[in-house]
Amino acid sequence: MNADHDVSGAELVRLTDRVWAWIQADGTWWVNNAGAVAGERGLCIVDTCATATRTRAFLAAVGDNVGTPIRWAFNTHAHGDHTYGNSLLPADTMLIGQRAMCDYLRTDPVIDGCPPLWEPVPNWGEVTRRVPEVEFTDDLTLDAGNLRVELRHPGYPAHTTGDGVAWIPDEGVLFTGDLLFNGLTPLVFMGSVDGALRSLEWLTGFGATQIVPGHGPVISGPDLDRVLADHEEYYRLIQALAAEGIQNGKEPLEVAVAADLGRFSGWADNERLVPNLHRAYADRGAGEVDVVTALADAVTWRGRPMRTVV
Secondary structure, three states, rough: OHHHHOOOEEEEOOOOOOEEEEEEEOOOOOOEEEEEEOOOOOEEEEOOOOHHHHHHHHHHHHHHOOOOOOOEEEOOOOOOHHHHHHHHOOOEEEEEEEHHHHHHHHOOOHHHHHOEEOOOHHHHOOOOOOOOOEOOOOEEEOOOOOOOOEEEOOOOOOHHHHHOOOEEOOOOOEEEEEEEEEEEEOOOOOOOHHHHHHHHHEEEEEOEEEEEEHHHHHHHHHHHHHHHHHHHHHHHHHHHHHHHHOOOOHHHHHHHOOOOOOHHHEEEEEEHHHHHHHHHHHHOOOOOOOHHHHHHHHHHHHHEEEOOOO
16 A cells, blocks of 8 residues: 555455455544445445545555545445545446435535534544445345345345445345444444344344444354444443433433443443433434534533544
């Protein structure tokens, strides 16, 4: 990889003969995973990165280690850490996304400048808005020549309203986007806590032997049961806190300040408790989620801006 594109803590991990994962430590805010799938007809990229520097590092690593020309790219959801680098893909790349994901990315204001809720305030670099040219609703299959890449939507809001996974059945590899996190706090405030909980069984049904989460290390073997159990327990805690808060007439931030996160207090980015509670309230008809307010409340709970390394 060209030294100009070095990114500390990022690594292209070969999962099978035809699938690679781009794992970026330590997976905090704006620092995502991505990947590449190589077929005889070309390469499918799964997600880009938040900044020009990180996306160029990813694409350079793919070029150095895989070499197959990029033909397709797929965004697992609309959040900027997975999409802002889209404009750095080759111009003739067929870019694909779920319909609700595309709708959000068309109007996402954060690509034009990030609010000062994180420290340091992210600078995306030389990126421009690029929305997928190909949209699907429920599922779409790419024929990469000697293997299939199946793109599927769970059918309901979960992490966001437009989540998609990339499933490579011949290789047993599943890219989940942010439907799963590994070793850090999940975030569901732009989707649904109920849907995120429901999606765990849906993900299990693929029978994957290796899973690339949206953030954190690759999941395989018995670790999958642990990660799924952790997510379920965390989501049920959020639901219980929200139900109690609504019953007692308390606002999400007030509930968060008094909450005992137990073992989840040691998870990175645990301030996501607050926006997740905003979403759990909305799931129960107790208001709507205002994204800026929910994130500002997270900063208040934390006592300082949220952490990132971009």
